[in-house]
Amino acid sequence: MPGRETEMAAGPGSKMVKGVAFVKSKSVQDAKNGPALFLDLVFRSESPGGPLREIPARLWEGADSVASRVEPGTLVYAEGQEIVFNGENQIRLARVQPLKANPEEIREYIPQTTLSVSSGMERLREYLESLEDTHLRSLGLGILSDPEVRAGLPLAPAAKKNHHATLGGLLEHTLEIMEMGHRIAPVLGLNRDLLLLGLFLHDIGKCWEISSQPGFSYTDEGRLVGHMYLGCEKVAQVARTIDGFPETYLRMVQHFILSHHGEFAYGSPVLPSTPEAMAVHFLDNLSGQVNAMRKVQPQDRDQWGFEKNRGAYIWKKGSDPATWDRSPIGQALRKVFER
Numbered sequence: 001m002p003g004r005e006t007e008m009a010a011g012p013g014s015k016m017v018k019g020v021a022f023v024k025s026k027s028v029q030d031a032k033n034g035p036a037l038f039l040d041l042v043f044r045s046e047s048p049g050g051p052l053r054e055i056p057a058r059l060w061e062g063a064d065s066v067a068s069r070v071e072p073g074t075l076v077y078a079e080g081q082e083i084v085f086n087g088e089n090q091i092r093l094a095r096v097q098p099l100k101a102n103p104e105e106i107r108e109y110i111p112q113t114t115l116s117v118s119s120g121m122e123r124l125r126e127y128l129e130s131l132e133d134t135h136l137r138s139l140g141l142g143i144l145s146d147p148e149v150r151a152g153l154p155l156a157p158a159a160k161k162n163h164h165a166t167l168g169g170l171l172e173h174t175l176e177i178m179e180m181g182h183r184i185a186p187v188l189g190l191n192r193d194l195l196l197l198g199l200f201l202h203d204i205g206k207c208w209e210i211s212s213q214p215g216f217s218y219t220d221e222g223r224l225v226g227h228m229y230l231g232c233e234k235v236a237q238v239a240r241t242i243d244g245f246p247e248t249y250l251r252m253v254q255h256f257i258l259s260h261h262g263e264f265a266y267g268s269p270v271l272p273s274t275p276e277a278m279a280v281h282f283l284d285n286l287s288g289q290v291n292a293m294r295k296v297q298p299q300d301r302d303q304w305g306f307e308k309n310r311g312a313y314i315w316k317k318g319s320d321p322a323t324w325d326r327s328p329i330g331q332a333l334r335k336v337f338e339r
């Protein structure tokens with residue numbers, strides 16, 4: 001099998017890329033000169049254990065015949081020129097060739113959380129055990145010990161692409177916001193029990209919405225009804241097993257799930273109706289946005305990258321004053337940071 005991704009000098013503003021890549025997704029789309037093959041490829045870096053790099057790739061010539069031989073979830077040998085198009089890095093493919101690979105080889109191209117999953121699950125249990133309200137605590141622990149959640153949560157990604165798109169990403173994202181919720185509840189005078197349970201459950205439906213198999217594709221049920229409905233269904237199912245679980249409690253918990261996207265335009269059928277639900281929405285958003293920003297790859301020597309979703313440029317040096325330059329603006333920023 002040919003080596004990992006390597007780069008060769010090409011014309012100004014572009015570079016040649018060749019190596020083994022994982023096909024995360026595939027589509028054939030109509031372009032001006034006939035069909036074009038759109039792939040999302042994942043390359044491994046040259047250094048062993050180095051980060052994975054996901055990049056869109058396009059094949060304009062012979063797209064139809066190559067498309068019939070290339071499948072998502074498999075490895076290919078890819079060769080082409082990396083360019084910046086519409087602010088985003090992209091590979092213009094010259095060659096794509098399917099490769100045979102066993103599941104272990106493929107797994108090396110699947111991004112994983114850096115969190116220890118067993119200690120993460122334990123930390124989650126501790127948070128839920130700390131809830132004071134008996135009904136809410138029973139519901140949280142009941143869902144955590146549900147066999148499908150026990151099997152799905154340690155693996156599920158939090159998203160297919162945008163943020164925490166790794167094996168175990170949902171657990172990492174959930175713990176991140178529960179940690180924040182635990183800290184801000186007293187600052188904002190929020191009900192800690194409701195807030196922590198809402199944060200735990202807001203995306204729990206993703207255990208069923210997105211497959212944890214290579215490629216993180218949407219499941220049939222995920223496409224048909226989505227993670228909010230799937231989460232509400234699980235909550236209702238477990239609540240029914242708890243003696244005397246109040247109906248209002250069930251609706252309140254389902255409200256966290258249904259309102260967490262914060263706006264109708266982002267898929268929430270209802271808007272946050274309590275301060276705790278508003279906090280769930282903003283903490284979820286904060287965790288997602290910061291993670292999406294961290295994933296952006298630098299495109300030039302000054303370490304600027306482009307986040308397509310928000311249409312924003314990201315300065316990768318921004319969090320590290322030691323790398324700021326000596327220009328007046330660099331000096332001014334350094335002063336602000338060091339104050």
Ligand SMILES: [Fe+2]
Pocket residue numbers: 202203227260261
């Ligand atoms: Fe969500």
Ligand SMILES: [Fe+2]
Pocket residue numbers: 158173202203284288
């Ligand atoms: Fe989320």
